[in-house]
Amino acid sequence: MINFLLLLLYVLLLMPFSTSLAMNNPEQFIVESGINSLIVMPETNHLVSVNNDILFTEKVSWLSLKAPSLYMVKAPKTPGFYEIATSHVKLGDGKLQLIVKTPIDTARVKQFNGYQLNSYPEPYKGFVKYNQPQGLIEINKSLENHFLSNIVQIKDIMCKQRSEYPKYLLVDTQGLKMLNQLYKYLLARGLKFSRFSFISGYRTPYYNHMIGNGKNSRHLYGDAFDLYIDDNGDYRMDDINQDGQQDKKDVDYLYQFFLAFLKDNNRQGGVGKYLPNSRHGGFIHIDNRGFNARW
Incomplete structure (x- = not known):
């Protein structure tokens, strides 16, 4: 009888843990005002x-209330874009969009639906964040101007390789959150700009190899962005340090803010600066790789 009671107690203790295993993402996605994107597998x-x-x-079929202010998302089987409207008392209307990826065996598939990918490499040093993606987001031409957040459109981060539609994109939910936090951080420290300009976002292994970049580039994984500030629209870094010149000092100035952002928010990731040259006006790389890298 004692052994039976001990076994019963053991099973009861395991039940919360077993329940958590049914959750594909144990981290809660927090819905904020404005446009929110939760990117998932079917x-x-x-x-x-x-x-x-x-x-x-x-009400939508894929979202159900579990407790006050806590919901469960059950992603549909069919890949695509789903959304539900939100309202904020002071900040107005917004939405939660659920983006369901198309399953693709990126470790083996070199071309999918006519779109050149090339196979993803083995995970760099075994890091989980470098696992081959299980799927990609299918994009048709009508979606290029679609906003993934208040400050990021799909066309900002699409791979630059030439192809017909559909095209495919990888962007990470937490990568979009990072950009929103970075934007608010810079505004709070006196930088005045409407949104980031992008040199590069997602790259397929095919395109990444074509431009001669390293095979383990974070641009393959949906959480790396090459950014600059260009509110005057001349495709070069603005005079953000306000010294009357658009030059490498503006890149250095922004780079220090990016470093401070990671430190102040206890984040680990990559930050690199690229000074102006004949091909571009200088930019800063930031990613969410999970360990620190600086260049």
Whole structure:
């Protein structure tokens, strides 16, 4: 009898842990005001939380209430873009969009639906963040101007290789969150600009090899971005240090802010600066690789 009770206690203790295993992403996705993108694989489950000032204004089949301000997302089987409207008392309307990726065996498939990929390499030094993606986001021409967040459009981060549609994109949910946090961080420190300009976002292994970049570039994994500030629209870094010149000092100035952003937010990732040359006006690389790298 004692052995039976001990076994029963053991099973009860394991139940919360077993339940958590059914969750494909144990981290809660926090819905903020404005445009939110949760990027997932088909038929996966994800927790979503909202604060008391944000309300969902409609019902959808893939979102269900589990507790006050806590929801469960059950991703549909069919890849594509799904959304639900939100409303904030002071900040107005927004939306949560669920982006369901198309399953692709990126470790083996070199071309998918006519789009050249080349196979993804083995994970760099075994790091989980370098695992081959399980799928990519299918993009048709009508989606190029679609916003993934308040400050990022799909066309900003599409791979630059030439091809017909559909094209395919990889961007990470946490990568988009990082860009939003970085944008707010810079505004809070006195930089005045409307949004980032992008040199590069996602790259397929095929395109990455074509331009001579390293095979383990974070641009393959959806959380790396080459950024500059260009509110005057001349395709060069603005005079953000306000010394009257658009030059490498502006790149250095922004680079220090990016370093401070990672440090102040206890983040680990890559930051690199690229000074102006004949091909571009200088930019800063930032990624979410999970360990520090500087160049």
